[in-house]
Amino acid sequence: xxxxxxxxxxxxxxxxxxxxxxxxxxxxxxxxxxxxxxxxxxxxxxxxxxxxxxxxxxxxxxxxxxxxxxxxxxxxxxxxxxxxxxxxxxxxxxxxxxxxxxxxxxxxxxxxxxxxx
Amino acid sequence: xxxxxxxxxxxxxxxxxxxxxxxxxxxxxxxxxxxxxxxxxxxxxxxxxxxxxxxxxxxxxxxxxxxxxxxxxxxxxxxxxxxxxxxxxxxxxxxxxxxxxxxxxxxxx
Numbered sequence: 001x002x003x004x005x006x007x008x009x010x011x012x013x014x015x016x017x018x019x020x021x022x023x024x025x026x027x028x029x030x031x032x033x034x035x036x037x038x039x040x041x042x043x044x045x046x047x048x049x050x051x052x053x054x055x056x057x058x059x060x061x062x063x064x065x066x067x068x069x070x071x072x073x074x075x076x077x078x079x080x081x082x083x084x085x086x087x088x089x090x091x092x093x094x095x096x097x098x099x100x101x102x103x104x105x106x107x108x109x110x111x112x113x114x115x116x117x
Numbered sequence: 118x119x120x121x122x123x124x125x126x127x128x129x130x131x132x133x134x135x136x137x138x139x140x141x142x143x144x145x146x147x148x149x150x151x152x153x154x155x156x157x158x159x160x161x162x163x164x165x166x167x168x169x170x171x172x173x174x175x176x177x178x179x180x181x182x183x184x185x186x187x188x189x190x191x192x193x194x195x196x197x198x199x200x201x202x203x204x205x206x207x208x209x210x211x212x213x214x215x216x217x218x219x220x221x222x223x224x225x226x
Contacts, residue, residue, distance in 0.1 A: 003127035004160075031211065033211075033214075035216075041202075042216055042218060043161070044218065045214065045215060047214060050212075053126060054213070056212065069138055072151050091160050091161070093160070093161075095211050096211075097210070097211065101149075101168070102165065104149070104210060105151075105163040105166065105211070106153075106161070106211055106214060108160030108161050108162070108164070109160055110159060111159075111160050117198075
C-alpha cells in the first residue's frame with residue numbers, strides 16, 4: 001500500500017486566497033484525521049471523520065476552515081480566506097477502527113507545508 | 118491539559134539502548150499508552166502501544182509500571198536514524214490522540 005497520500009507537498013499562497021489541501025487515506029481504513037503542526041502549538045487535532053461522517057470538529061480554528069470527506073478514499077481541508085497565521089504543516093492520518101486494540105494506530109501522510117504570505 | 122510529562126531532550130550513543138521515560142500519573146483504567154515518533158520533515162510514525170502489560174515489537178519495547186503511572190520506551194540498539202521527537206500519549210482511542218511537546222532524542226556516533 002502507498003500509505004496516506006497528501007497533496008500538494010508544498011503550497012505558497014497570498015493572504016485572502018482560497019487553499020485546498022487533499023488527502024487519500026489508506027484503502028480499507030474507515031477513519032480519517034486532520035492535524036496541524038506549528039512551532040508554537042505543536043500538533044493539533046483539527047477534525048476527524050468516521051465512515052465519511054465528521055465526528056468531532058471542535059479543533060477547527062474558525063469558520064474559515066472547512067473539511068469534507070465525500071467518499072472513503074478522499075478528503076479535503078479548505079481554508080477560505082487564508083491568513084498568514086494559517087501557515088503550518090497540515091497532516092492527514094487514517095486508521096481502521098474495528099474495536100480491535102492492535103489496529104488502533106494512526107498512519108500519517110507526509111504533510112502539506114502551507115505558507116500564506 | 119497535558120496528560121503526560123516527558124523530558125524535552127535526551128542523547129544516546131549509537132548502538133546503545135535508548136530509554137525514554139514518560140510520566141502519566143493521572144491515567145485512567147481504560148486509557149492506553151501510545152508512543153509515536155516524528156523524524157524531521159516527516160509525519161508522525163506509530164511505534165507501539167499498551168494498556169497494562171509490557172509490549173514488544175520489531176521497533177521497540179514498552180515497559181509500563183504496575184501502577185501505570187509511568188512508562189519507558191526502549192529502543193534496544195539505537196541508530197542515527199532513530200534521531201527524532203518521541204511522543205508519549207495517553208488516550209482512550211485514536212479519536213482522542215493529543216500530542217504534547219515530546220522528547221527530542223539525538224543519537225550520536
